[in-house]
Amino acid sequence: MIWKKIKLWFHMLGSPPTFYRFGQVLAPWLWGAFAISAAIGLYQALYVVPSDYQQGDSMRILYIHVPAAWQALFGYTVMTVLAIIALIWRIRMTEIMAMACAPIGAALTLLCLATGSIWGKPMWGTWWVWDARLTSMLVLLFIYIGIMGLYAAYDDKRKGARVAAILVLAGAVNIPIIHFSVDWWNTLHQPATIRLMGESAMDASMLPPLLWMVLATKFFFGAALLDRSRNELLQQDRSKRWVEQQISGVPEQA
């Protein structure tokens, strides 16, 4: 049974010390991968791609805006999956990881909102309009914040994580709304133009840097997620023996 395998794997990773060391090894690599892909992506975005004939160079914002937006949405999806596992199997690591997703996702959402409205000024002549896409994205930010707040409001962290997990599921409704908002309502915001595979309405020369940046944000998310989860783990297990051995035995970078 496939589920059995998955659950088993989770439990294996679920042992705090294992996870801690796992993260300790993996995180630096992810950060490295992020640095490289981001470097390539940014270079191409700023120097290689020709400036747009009508938007001018302002369209270069796309290479920040869109990856941030997509990762913000994808990050929430990841968090949702983790939350479901946490609620069903009560695996502690998934509780912790789900909660660690929130701040990262919030940051990405913030970046999307900020770059978006910066882009909006030259394109639409205003920083902000209350159209569906923009609003629903703002809502996503609030959901992320709500999750963080709820988790923080409980002294007993496991309890807090499970309560917040319920909220995660509830908030998942918003993700499709964000994505399809441009189709459901006539918004200022442009409709989906980019097809990563197949015929894209976008000029081919503009695609590579976008792909690099999207890749970079993925690596970034993984790395940050590992880091934060490990911190939370340390925080919670501060009085456990394995932590004692960790910090006294293996010297910690940073």
Add this chain to the structure above:
Amino acid sequence: MIPELTHAPYVWSSYGLFAVIFAWQFLQPMIKRSRLIDELKQAAEERRAAGSVQS
């Protein structure tokens, strides 16, 4: 050789924000962990000093 861009302030502020936010997301956990580990190390020291290593 910074490229000459139209809408330069918009573009640069966006890329700047990207840099800031990502750096923040990288540094904050890092700093927090090092602080945490120092704390725990000290606590462990004290416990050893007290002679009772609790599990």
Add this chain to the structure above:
Amino acid sequence: MTALIEARRLEFHRYGEPVFKPLDLVLEPRQVVVLTGPNGVGKTTLLRLLAGILSPVAGTLAIHDSMTFVGHLPAVKGDLTCRENLAYEQALGEPGMTPAEALARVGLAGLGSRPGRALSAGQKRRLGMARLLVRNTAIWLMDEPYASLDDAGCARVDELLASQLARGGSVILATHQRHPALDPDQVRNVVLEYGSEQEFQQ
């Protein structure tokens, strides 16, 4: 005859610490279990575990029959009259006495149309007890039934306990100063102990 409640190595944790020492508890029919122990040892916590309000952190718990729980708070609405409160309680499950009868049994005859908040401390406790009577459940869980009752009230509690035993029911109650005046071999005393060192013990 089969047990009504079986608890094995029951535990509940707060702030990561066990509240009371792991507990084995078996409640047979026609039996009163009296929980004692210092303030804050976990009597209320245990009763809420047995009632199903809390779920055990460790150990097994099996409940084999219906129960009513009367906690420190009488769980009555101050805005409703005594009668209304009992009528609500009665509608929850298999009905027992009528509210009027129950009120008389606990010595609140004539106060049926008083709003709950207009009762004295002891009268509130009595109203809480009356909740046991309007329902027909095999297990009673009572948290300090004697608290702030006068002697007559305490005697009534003992009556109620006796009648519950007589009709084949059982009771688990927590108490401090006064203990039920019942035939000793129907009563079992259980003393709880702190699960972890408490600073105020030194």
Add this chain to the structure above:
Amino acid sequence: MTALIEARRLEFHRYGEPVFKPLDLVLEPRQVVVLTGPNGVGKTTLLRLLAGILSPVAGTLAIHDSMTFVGHLPAVKGDLTCRENLAYEQALGEPGMTPAEALARVGLAGLGSRPGRALSAGQKRRLGMARLLVRNTAIWLMDEPYASLDDAGCARVDELLASQLARGGSVILATHQRHPALDPDQVRNVVLEYGSEQEFQQ
């Protein structure tokens, strides 16, 4: 020496009926007055009259010194920690002990930073008592100080009473089962009686 409280033919009415029989009460320094009587006879009502929360319907009442009232409800905020609750109480008037000392005296050492709502029933009562200690008032009004306290707790209450007498203060308390263990000629018992026929008396 002069009386701290003088009440003559004191009455309070509810639903047009006198709650308890007209009452004469004089509280002298270094004296404990113990109010007893069946549930609902009016002990709490009387204490609240003396405290000034209620105003008498008939009779005269003279209060000659400062007082603290600990009722059935401990009058602490569940969201504030024990220490914060006591700090507030202390700021109300002439300060007595520090919150930390008071907590130790009532056996709550180490729970100072617990939020009030996370206390057990007995611990709440103890916190209520601690309110008496952080203030420096000549008269203590206590409503059922022994309720839901364990034996150690009850002993502490007696200690507190003794210390209050020792420093020249006085106490009026209402109680049911347990009476203060004090030198008898410092204690005066007052038994209240229903002011009107109660249906549940028949």
Add this chain to the structure above:
Amino acid sequence: MSKPVGNAPKALFQRDMKLAFRRLGESLLPLFFLFTVIVLIPLGVGPGPTLLARMAPGMVWVAALLASLLALEHLFRPDLDDGTLEQWFVGDSGVLGRVWARLASHWLITGLPVIVFSPLAAEMLHLPHHALGTLIISLIIGTPALSLIGGLAAALTLSTRGASVLLSILVFPLIVPLVIFATGAVSMQADGLDPTAHLGLLGAFTILAMTLAPFGISAALRMNLE
């Protein structure tokens, strides 16, 4: 297992209603608020019918939302304090049923009045008559979701300290999409477009809430009683 639990929710519902009437003053607050908003806005805007008409759906919906928000803090808190909430979980008595009962009474007190008075409001705000039907339908479909989602938020924050703030932080984002659908539908109708698509989305949203929220609520309540 001798206890028939079937009628527990009914009993709870009836008791809640009784209590609501005992506390008439507090029960009327939402309605009172609705009126204030509807009286107030035209005053601010001045009697430009077209302007008002465009605002009407938004206004009514904001009133509905805030009315239901007003009552949220009291959805479970009093029961937590007087010990009646923990009674829900005693034995194997169905908690879900009681959650439904409680939500129903909340809706009756906050949602229904808004629906009943919405024609009046629409009239005062000069909403085109052909749009009134859509407004009412959107309210009928939408307000239950307000109660469901609000209830979830209330349950999640029940025993936390920051209850009220947290509550609004949680409710706000979950509710906004709902209001977008609803007001969107009405304005479209007003502009002579076909609102069924929006109403469909609204319905989907509500059904989703109905299927998920109650479980979330009862889970959250139990977690908060620990």
Add this chain to the structure above:
Amino acid sequence: MSKPVGNAPKALFQRDMKLAFRRLGESLLPLFFLFTVIVLIPLGVGPGPTLLARMAPGMVWVAALLASLLALEHLFRPDLDDGTLEQWFVGDSGVLGRVWARLASHWLITGLPVIVFSPLAAEMLHLPHHALGTLIISLIIGTPALSLIGGLAAALTLSTRGASVLLSILVFPLIVPLVIFATGAVSMQADGLDPTAHLGLLGAFTILAMTLAPFGISAALRMNLE
């Protein structure tokens, strides 16, 4: 009489503040309403600046009103339930002082934040800049009256006696003219008219409330303790 009661109100005020912020900054609550309103209205109305501008004063005041109303239920009820309210009357400790302290904290938590953020709100709603001053003044003069009248109503609703419930239902509507004056003043200013008359009425209203409400409140509170 050895007890210096002078500092009791101060202590109460400080404790209330601590409670407010212990509850994760209940002070944020009104901001969320302000925000909710400011976000939702344009959604319903569509982002037409002129339209928004006309509604701005009403919106801000609705937010203030709602914040104030929502906090009302917590003004005395919790203290009644946990027995801290009756402590106000023990001995000859000044009750009026504490009533004032409680009202002050209520205003600080509900009124002040709205005032502080009203410029932001005005900006988002495109209120003409020359009207902003009047808006703020109207808030400064008016919000205390909200707390006072609301407090009276809250004190009256405490008891379940039909009479006082009725009274509270009578008291609430007093708030409506208040809000009308206030928004009226702002819109006049926005339209280039002279708002002083309205502001004057507003001030008179507030002063009246200040002189009467506290006595009414302490009387009502005592009544509820019997």
